[in-house]
Amino acid sequence: MCGVRLRIPSLPADNPQQAEEASQAGGNANHLCQKCEVGGAYEVTASDEGYHALFDDAVRQMQTNTGTKDKVAQYWIDILLEKAKIFKRENPDKSQDEITMELLGWLRDQPDLDPTQDTPVEILHTILLGIVKYVWHLFHTSLTDAQKSLFYNNNLIGKHFKTLMQTMAFHVHSLVTLDHFNLIQSVDELGAMLWVHEISNMDMYLDDLKILIGNTLDAFAAVDAAKIINKVKLHLLTHIIPDICHFGPIIQNSTEQWPGSKP
Ligand SMILES: [Zn+2]
Known part of the structure; x- marks a missing residue:
């Protein structure tokens, strides 16, 4: 005889599904994040304080989490x-x-799942199909037709965006502005830090990650300031740090499955 107790430690899913599970209205809502209370009406997000809150939530979130x-x-x-x-x-x-x-x-016997916090940031949808896709779109739409022929650009899926994330910085230098290049480089560096299966020194890792997330958000703001307000996936980067404290390497919550990786 044995007893089995089913527990749900977290709810890995894409962003709209996680928002739904947390009874939150999604990335187009004024309060766009299911994990914190950031955002608000236009007057709030357009103010210095409200705009900045979209960048630095990780610190407050960590304090809140500890508390x-x-x-x-x-x-x-x-x-x-x-x-x-x-x-x-x-x-x-x-x-x-x-x-x-x-x-x-x-x-x-008491329920212990909190869907607003136990919805770890999912890197296929948030990074590859979110952040990297924005970067690619910004880049691709800025090219002339002749330059476009240098790149394959149709029907891109997760694995293509992953390749772009790893290689773009080496191929675009003469084709973009300095701000844009900074953005591409920041996202590439961030990606390399996120796709890890083991973290040997958590404190050092989180310190580095915090800098790379900050660099990425600053670089986005320099290229397209409105994206910080309009795209919840950018703000969700700030929640990666408390999620890693709680769940370990963020790649463990990825829902990506490349062809060939399925059993
Ligand atoms: Zn948030």
Whole structure:
């Protein structure tokens, strides 16, 4: 005989599905992110403070996460203390161990999935089909017809965007402005940091990642400032850091499956 308890640790999915699971209205809503309360009406996002909030959420989010974890624990501790008091009063003959077992059993039966936080940023849709696609579109639409013939550009899917992410910086130098080149380079560097399966020094990794995410957002703002407000996938980059603290390497939450990788 064995007992099986099903638990859902997280909800990996593309961005619209994660928004739906978290009862959030999606990337076109004023508050565009399911993981925090950033954004708002145009007057808010157009203000210095509101615009900047879209960049630096990771720090606040980490503080909130640390705080929230304690608060979550404290919430359950308070309930358990109250339950223990009542249980002792009603069952004066029960031992301390029996009461502990009873309360732990109750605690295990409580739901523990938070869809607003347990929806880890998914890198196929957020990076390859999001950030890299924006970069490619900006680049491709800026080319002359003659230059376009240098690049294959139709029907691109995830694996093509991954190749572009890894190689673009080596091929476009004379074809783009300096701001645009900075953007391409920032995204390439960020991608190389995200597609890792193991992190040997978490503190150093997160410090580096924070800089690369900041560089990418700054580079986007220099090329197309409105994208920061309009595209939730850019803001979601800031949530990658707390997600990695919580779930480990972000590639583990990727839903990408290349042909040939399927069983
Ligand atoms: Zn957010």
